[in-house]
Amino acid sequence: MGPLAGIKVVELAGIGPAPLCCMLLSDMGAEVVRVDRVVPSGLGIGMPSRFDLLGRGRHSVAIDLQKKKGAEVLLRLVEKADALVEGFRPGVTERLGIGPEECSSRNPRLVYGRMTGWGQEGPLAQAAGHDINYISLVGALHSIGRAGEAPVPPLNLVGDYGGGGVFLAFGIVCALWEAARSGRGQVVDAAMVDGAASLMTTFYGLKAMGIWTARRGENLLDSGAHFYDVYETADGKYVSVGAIEAKFYAELLQKIGLEGKEFPPQMDRVKWPEMRETLRSVFKKKTRDEWCAILEGSDACFGPVLSMEEAPAHPHNRARGTFVEVEGIIQPAPAPRFSRTKAEIQAPAPKAGQHTDEVLAKWGFLMDEIKELRSKGVVA
Numbered sequence: 283m284g285p286l287a288g289i290k291v292v293e294l295a296g297i298g299p300a301p302l303c304c305m306l307l308s309d310m311g312a313e314v315v316r317v318d319r320v321v322p323s324g325l326g327i328g329m330p331s332r333f334d335l336l337g338r339g340r341h342s343v344a345i346d347l348q349k350k351k352g353a354e355v356l357l358r359l360v361e362k363a364d365a366l367v368e369g370f371r372p373g374v375t376e377r378l379g380i381g382p383e384e385c386s387s388r389n390p391r392l393v394y395g396r397m398t399g400w401g402q403e404g405p406l407a408q409a410a411g412h413d414i415n416y417i418s419l420v421g422a423l424h425s426i427g428r429a430g431e432a433p434v435p436p437l438n439l440v441g442d443y444g445g446g447g448v449f450l451a452f453g454i455v456c457a458l459w460e461a462a463r464s465g466r467g468q469v470v471d472a473a474m475v476d477g478a479a480s481l482m483t484t485f486y487g488l489k490a491m492g493i494w495t496a497r498r499g500e501n502l503l504d505s506g507a508h509f510y511d512v513y514e515t516a517d518g519k520y521v522s523v524g525a526i527e528a529k530f531y532a533e534l535l536q537k538i539g540l541e542g543k544e545f546p547p548q549m550d551r552v553k554w555p556e557m558r559e560t561l562r563s564v565f566k567k568k569t570r571d572e573w574c575a576i577l578e579g580s581d582a583c584f585g586p587v588l589s590m591e592e593a594p595a596h597p598h599n600r601a602r603g604t605f606v607e608v609e610g611i612i613q614p615a616p617a618p619r620f621s622r623t624k625a626e627i628q629a630p631a632p633k634a635g636q637h638t639d640e641v642l643a644k645w646g647f648l649m650d651e652i653k654e655l656r657s658k659g660v661v662a
Contacts, residue, residue, distance in 0.1 A: 283311055283623060284309065284310040284311025284312075284616070284620070284623050284624065284625040284626060285310050285311060285620055285661075286307060286311040286312040286455075287309040287311035287312075287367070287623070287626070288313075289307070289311070289312040289313065289364045289458065290312070290313050290315070290362060290363045290364050290365075291304060291307055291308075291312050291313065291314045291315070291363060291364065291365045291366070291367060291454075292314075292315050292317060292356070292359050292360060292363045292365070292366045292367070293314055293315065293317065293340070293367045293368075294316075294317050294347075294366070294367065294368040294369070294370070294375070295317060295318045295634075296368070296369035296370070296397075297321065297369070297446070298369070298413075298438070298442045298443075298446070299369065299397050299442045299443060299446030299447035299450065299472075300367050300368070300369030300395075300397040300446075300447065300450065301336040301337060301447075302336050302442070302443050302446070302447030302448070302451075302584065303395070303397065303446075303448075303450040303451040303454070303472075304316070304367055305335075305336050305337070305338060305339065305446040305447075306447070306448070306451040307365075307451060307454065307455075308338065308339030308340060308628055309338075309339060309616035309617075309625050309626070309627060309628075309653065310625050311615070311623065311625065311626075313341075314339060314340045314341070315340065315341050315342075315359065315363075315637075315641050315645075316337070316340040316341070316342045316343070316345060316632070317342075317343055317344075317345050317347070317356060317359075318342050318343065318344045318345075318388045318634035318635055319344065319345075319346070319347075319634070320344045320345065320346040320550040320635070320659065320660075320661070320662040321346075322634065323511075324585070329590050329617070330553075330630070331441050331613065331630070331631045331632060331633045331634075332609065332610075332611065332630060333517070334631040335611065335613045335631065336631075337631030338613075338627050338628070338629065338631050339627055339628035339629055340607070340629075340631065340632055340643050341632060341637040341640070341643045342632040342633065342634055342635055342636045342637055342638075342641075343359075343635060343637060343638040343642065343661065344514055344634050344635030344638055344661060344662040345660065345661050346659060346660055346661070346662075347378050347380065348378070349653065349659075350379070350661055351658065351660045352660045352661070353378055353379040353380050355642070355647075355655065355660060356380050357380060357384060357385065357388050357545075357659065358388075358411070358645070358646065358647070360380075360385045360388050360389050360391075360392060360637070361389050362645050362646065363389065363392060364391070364392070364393065364458060364461075365392065365393040365394070365395055365454050365457075365458060366385060366392060366393070366394050366395065367397065367450070367454070368394075368395070368396055369396075369397040369398070369399070370392035370398075371398065371407075371408060372396075372398060372401075372402045372403070372407050372408065373408075374522045380395045382469050385421055385558040386467060387446075388431060389467070390465070390466060390467060391461050391465060391466065391467045392467040393454055393458055393461060393467045393470060394435060394467065394468070394469045394470065395450055395453065395454045395457075395470045395472065396469060396470060396471050396472065397450050397472050397474075398447060398471075398472075398473050398474070399411040399415070399416045399441070399446075399473065399474045399475065400416070400473060400474075400475055401471060401473035401475060401476065402473070406466065410592055412441075412442075413435075413438035413442040413474065414435050414438075414441070415441075416441040416445070416446075416474040416475045416478055417436075417440045417441045417445070417474075417478045419475050420475055420478050420479040421479075421482055421485075421486075421519050422440050422441075422478050422479075422481070422482050423435065423440075424496070424498065425438075425482075425485060425498060425501075425504055426498075426504065427498045427499060427504070427505075428498070428499040429497070429498060429499030429500055429505070429506065430499070431498075431499070433498065439536045440481060441474040441475075441477075441478050442474065444477065444478070444481055445474045445475075445476070445477025445478030445479075445480065446472065446473075446474040448477070449472050449476070449477035449480070450470065450472035453470040453472050454470055456470075457470050463653040464602075484542065488501075488502075500551075502526070506551075506554060507554055508527075508554050508555075508557040508558035508560075509523060509524070509525045509526065509531055509534065509548065509557075509561075510523065510524050510525075510526060511523065511558065511561075512567065512587055513561060513562055513566075514562070514566060515564035515565055515566065515568060515569050515570040515572075515573060515640055516566055516567060516568055516569045516572075517569040517570060517571075519569070519570035519584070519586070519587065520570070520586075520587035521565060521570055521573050521577075521584065521586055521587060522584065522585045522586075522587055523561075523582065523583060523584055524583040524584075524585075525582055525584075526583070527582045528548060529580060529581070530583050531548050531582050533580060533581045533582045534577075534582040534583070534584070537576055537577055537580060537582050538561075538564050538565070538576070538577075538582075539564065540560070540564065545557070545560075551567070570586050570587075574586050577609075593605070594612050603615055606627065608627055608630055609630050611630075613627075613637050615627070635661075635662050638652075638656075638661050638662065639652055642661070644657075
């Protein structure tokens with residue numbers, strides 16, 4: 283019974299950030315009903331449901347939204363929902379007869395969450411794209427990488443998930459809060475370009491100050507600084523250091539044996555490449571585990587660089603329950619945590635249409651109606 287228990291969400295099946303948004307809402311206790319296609323769409327990479335971790339915690343109904351009666355079924359679900367989430371290109375739900383206007387006429391309190399890459403309007407609104415394209419447009423991708431090398435795609439964490447799914451979930455919860463007071467829903471237009479730009483706010487401030495340049499790999503947090511980087515160890519593994527503050531930097535130098543040595547001032551950018559070579563040489567002298575024994579848990583701002591196989595077994599992650607196992611699949615646990623209303627994974631991801639009859643009956647459809655809809659191919 284998480285903090286969103288009692289909230290009902292209708293999710294129009296899609297890929298990427300919209301499913302992440304709905305996973306977050308479900309983990310927090312919301313009842314999320316995913317509307318899948320009657321015929322598989324071929325979207326995504328064809329992942330079997332047991333591995334579709336973003337789809338966890340849902341019930342699934344299969345509805346043919348191309349049919350007028352299918353749209354009517356969706357609108358009847360909307361009548362009992364608090365929010366709807368869709369991730370189509372602008373105008374698609376309007377053409378299906380399930381856009382914001384039609385839905386709000388059925389349920390004035392409905393929060394209508396829209397997830398796109400480029401936003402609902404603008405010159406690129408109708409263009410296809412993916413995370414890498416969206417973060418390119420706002421200065422994020424340009425800023426990630428080493429000096430003299432090409433930008434490095436940061437998985438799809440910045441656009442799809444950080445700037446997309448998380449911002450949409452935040453926007454929906456904000457709109458639900460407001461609707462509880464005003465009695466009126468609204469449209470949440472979450473665009474990955476907007477969210478990724480918001481994530482870059484600090485760096486635009488540093489740029490305005492004149493202490494962040496467009497030269498990749500020469501700045502404080504982009505691998506330019508020797509005290510904020512990763513280093514290879516004697517066993518071919520890696521460790522991370524992030525000793526930005528002077529007192530943490532001093533502790534790092536002390537613990538790795540460089541205290542009192544002739545060393546340039548920490549913020550002498552001209553000397554950063556030289557100091558990096560010194561640290562590189564030092565860290566190569568011991569294994570990753572040996573460095574963990576020396577540095578982990580100190581104020582040197584240190585961490586081992588763990589693989590996805592290693593991370594769930596780390597003592598800190600184990601102590602906090604950062605990862606959990608559901609039906610044999612190890613996966614990240616719900617976050618954040620609450621002192622009273624505990625967040626939980628409600629169930630593994632469903633197969634498309636797995637709960638069609640159950641959900642429709644629970645949300646007000648008569649069994650005879652369900653049978654008729656099924657016989658006509660409207661639901662499956």
